[in-house]
Amino acid sequence: MDVFSSLMDGFATALTPMNFLYAVIGVVLGTAVGVLPGLGPAMTVALLLPVTYVLEPTSAFIMFAGIYYGGMYGGSTTSILLNTPGESSSVVTAIEGNKMAKAGRAAQALATAAIGSFVAGTIGTALLAVCAPIVVKFAVSLGSPSYFAIMVLALLAVTAVLGSSRLRGFASLGLGLAIGLVGMDSVTGQARLTFGQPLLSDGLDIVVVAVAIFAVGEALWVAAHLRRTPLHIIPVGQPWMGKEDWKRSWKPWLRGTVLGFPFGALPAGGAEIPTFLSYVTEKRLTKHPEEFGKGAIEGVAGPEAANNAAAAGTLTPMLALGLPTNATAAVMLAAFTSYGIQPGPQLFESEGPLVWALIASLFIGNFLLLVINLPLAPLWAKLLQLPRPYLYAGILFFATLGAYSVNLQAFDLVILLVLGALGFMMRRFGLPVLPLILGVILGPRVEGQLRKTLQLSAGDPAGLWSEPIAVGIYVIVAIILAWPLLLKAWRRSRPQAEPAFAGMPATSEADPDRTDAGGANPHPFDDRDLDTTRNTAAGRQERP
Template sequence: MENLGLLADGFGAVLTPENLLYAVIGVLLGTFVGVLPGIGPAMAVALLLPVTYGLDPISAFIMFAGIYYGGMYGGSTTAILLNTPGESASVMTALEGNLMARGGRAAQALATAAIGSFIAGTIGTLLVVFFAPALASVAVEIGAPSYFALMVLAMIMVTSVLGGSPLRGFIALFLGLTIGLVGLDLNTGQTRLSFDQPLLAERIDVVVVAVGIFALGEALWVAAHLRRTPAHVIPVGRPWMSGEDVKRSWGPWLRGTAYGFPFGALPAGGAEIPTFLSYVTEKRIAARKGRDEFGKGAIEGVAGPEAANNASAAGTFVPLLALGLPVTATSAVMLAALQGYGIEPGPGLMTDQPELVWALLASLLIGNVLLLVLNLPLAPVWAKLLQVPRPQLYAGILFFAALGAYAANLQAFDLFLLLLLGLLGLMMRRFGLPVLPLILGVILGPLMEYRLREAMAISGGEVSALWSEPLAIVIYVIVAIAVVAPFAVRRIRPTPAAVAEDLSTHTHETDEEKVR
């Protein structure tokens, strides 16, 4: 009850005409910037930091909260409409969302993303209000072996589930892990796979990889087929979700929220793993129900990952506020902003600066409501982007993709990398390699290496340290089941071809008996 009273005080500070205006501006700017390929919420907050220097801390963070949630939703807009994620957490949304858009259901995909963002963000923020201290203490106790095991689980699940061939999935994962190795080894100080290029001493930015593989690869693939397939306008379809759409989405919304918040609350967590796991879960649930729409535009594949994305975004405020640990690029920028105001996040923040903390949490709830109110009616408007003729549309995508890649580090060399990665994306589409395992390898590869070395250093080089925590053991058991189960099911359950052969043999024998 004390937390509710403090939250009410936070609403009292936020609910003024001036601060509500800042919240609206933040949501609109965040959505607009998030729509641009490769420019996510972290870059938006960083670009707007100088603008807020003249504001008081509460007003500044109200605007930041709107930018944060608006950027998350804006990234899903380009992922759905253009198959171009605005940031890495929107990668999963692009898989089914873009297929829905191509099938004339762009407005429904955008609507389920907006509603899922609202539900997950609201639940996640309320969980921060009530359980931040307890969740922070639990998160601190999870060690490097468990983190490493979680990343192995994510890679195995995603690579084995996506695509028709696990071999192609693992080839794509290997390519991603190789790209993730590029750069300076933080332990030895040696450069790896840099080819004597000083600009490759830093790791290749994930934004550049995602934009190159998705945006440029998609644009090149479309350009290669424009002469064979006449350009056509994709229909927008009905502007609102039907009752059946809502019925199929509410379960993924809640499950995605349950996945996203714990991962966001973990130090060194983030939205990538829960969005991957949410997609895998919804795909398997749909298979058990006899639905085969995944890979053709399943609304569950949009609702679940989007909810996981926004629940994780809310969860990142747990370690940021309670421990002073930023677990995403955006929260790192917000930490820098806090320090710019002379505020040091950590265990004492909620007692030293309670008015700021509770005003920030209240602004997250208000920003989430504004996100739904502003973007749900705009879903059909955004969907009309698909009615732009494809040559002009993809020319615009190439422009903003190049702008996003250049803005990541302000290096012209990144444009050269963008071209190489775009050609790689084109070849992957040509040979049927799924792009998601590659992105997963780039994102999680360096984190896996860091956690592996941390675990080995603590144990003095003993490999047994990798399964020295109960949580790690449980995760490895799940990994083993996930790897072995498909082969066991194939051995136990006859394939359709075998069933057909048995039926044919039985019918043939029956006919012979009739003749006799």
Template structure:
């Protein structure tokens, strides 16, 4: 097996002392930002981009991967102990997990979440190890038309799946595409939408947008809401999962993994959907469905496994196609670009040390995370005692620092604050921000591939429909955009007949 040999080489890279340290720093930071409300992995990686500039990309990516996986573990702790999800992938965990905690079973909930995350993360990483090279080989045959079609498919699925209505996702997507237009056109060198400002000639950096939407938008939103005293459930002592807990957990872990990885790997965006599906499935299959809503352990085990497997899945299109399907993945793509690396099929042959070192470090990171989270969860929970004024003050200080040090520009800081205000309004009317971030980074790529494809075909637009892969991807995109309203219309009609 070729990928096994490459994976062994990757472990050689990941187990170097310096890289082990990077991984450890990443999982520590990741767990912390996963636990803390208001700050997540996308924001953290964005803020660290300027710091890693000019350093070794292997170490930087190993740290980013640690943050990415770590946040998935940390998010569950907040969900279980506070009923406020630390991460969007942990919303479902709060349903049953917090009920368990209030019934005095916090440690069992934390344990099944941590072990389930480990099982799913590890199996997901194994699947990534074998799926990625296969997809990379397929992607070698892709030309500009196929890439364009793929990006369009990503746009439509991401914006119709995220958000309560497709219109919300699409508004966010097109806002991101507008931001992506700003700057010098890559093909002709003409300035677009720079409003005469020289600072905008290089375009708007994705870090400016991500930090604005996540840090400032979130701070404004939380500050504007009436403050509720959140109750942090104390973990008393450390009682291991009982035999019954194990018996009720292992199948949901595996089923969650089976749901999470493929959905994460498809360009549908994010780790939230698989958690919903896993929860619904566990409730249906459970022998004690009456416990759901009152602290059923299956409702923690399944969704937690699903979100970690999905996190591994998201790395498949990112590494093999350069297609990010979540905000964190979009920031990671920007990180690749910062190091002049283009993720895609070629990166597997041109930078095997980086790619396989990164994949191997995911195995290592999962082990570290299990050891860090299983016995130390009560200790980590102390982070939740940081008062909100200090937490959000700190978030804005780091947001300002990270944005300023991108280009040493106060203009960028001001722009970041402005985008943050837009982010606040988006949060207020429930428009998801992830499509904006994905749109702004993929928009210029879509345009470039579109124009390249037409240049190759000498201006004949039929290339997109006559090449089989491109044609099927575009039909899927059309289907994705039409399916949601049709299904909704059908449901409302059915509901009307009933009344």
């Protein structure tokens, strides 16, 4: 009952009036940015990193947790009401959700998404509370060689599996690692990549890097490609569900949860694959197959649950191993670092109360999302009328403020602009952002583990594979790296066989680096079912 009593202590911390207030702020803010176009939870947490200089770690993380879950929720609202999924994880929700809304069932679609998110989030968080300590128990027994291998795996998995081009993923990773090198070498005290500039000797502040890549780069990118044609939002009142809707929703919720959590916990698992799998499962199991494609409630309930369960799953490796597997987790990890808290298996021991308060606040945040947001849905829809100039000027304004307040020096703003321009360029040329951020955050830690490993083995490289776990992980790494070749060989031996699901990780294309971006399809699936997600409202032009 160790977990239970720790969790209760966590609730006691999280429910103090101040911390509860931060949870409310986080949830409301998270939902707002989830709804607003162009803003996501990763960017919001990045913009809020400066508060970590004054706020207690516990309060800050309670707020960040609220933003994380709130952002997931807000994303589903826009995909249902507008058919513009902001996050790749809500692409699937838009398929049936928007059809339901068009058929006058927006209230039910929003309700099943919200309640499903709550159910899945709560179960997912409970699984996190149970699994994370087990993972930790296993992880603390690992030595530097295994830990080095795990981090290499995390970096390579995110780089090679996510995104559509492995080559561009590795390019992004390389840039991130190079940025991570800047500053004083921790062992010999030599300045690396500082070019004699004393302001660089402490390294680039992770706050500045995260804000530059996620906020400045994104704002400039969107500004260059502003959508001009207004979209039409489907008017909605208070979300609610009838008896029949409940009956049809509860099983998809549970199935979605089961699919979502493990995928979220895997490095590079993400939320896209489980939401898609959930959609396919529900389509197969439903008693109303004729409704699919026209607004079936199961097609909203399942993927939304999978999405939120995956969000909870993502936090397992983040808290237990210090390995972020998506952008928001990466920025949260940056917040740990800026508090001087060492993420990793020791986290549960050294910062036990903080971690358990964070987990407790996830339960609270989930509950708050349900009670605050069900009545507020019509209000959130109004938020979409905010004129863009204010939105994007506001992002730049707060990005500048945040980066400047780190050291109060204009030099940081120059770096902000340079890295912002880099973020812009990466979006323009299809270099994924996540490997870069992971490279910046994990790079120095990987180097540290490497040096420790070889120090223990007195310089013998065999020390790297001196632990069985490490060997096992290197085998997985090898498989990931050789995957395209293996697939090619397999396809050649069975020429007409279709792969299990078309383009699951999109890297499985015959030549992964030749992505001909015909339609700029942000999600990795090529299934015909998903064609409906393409924006239909974009074709409106001036009438002659």
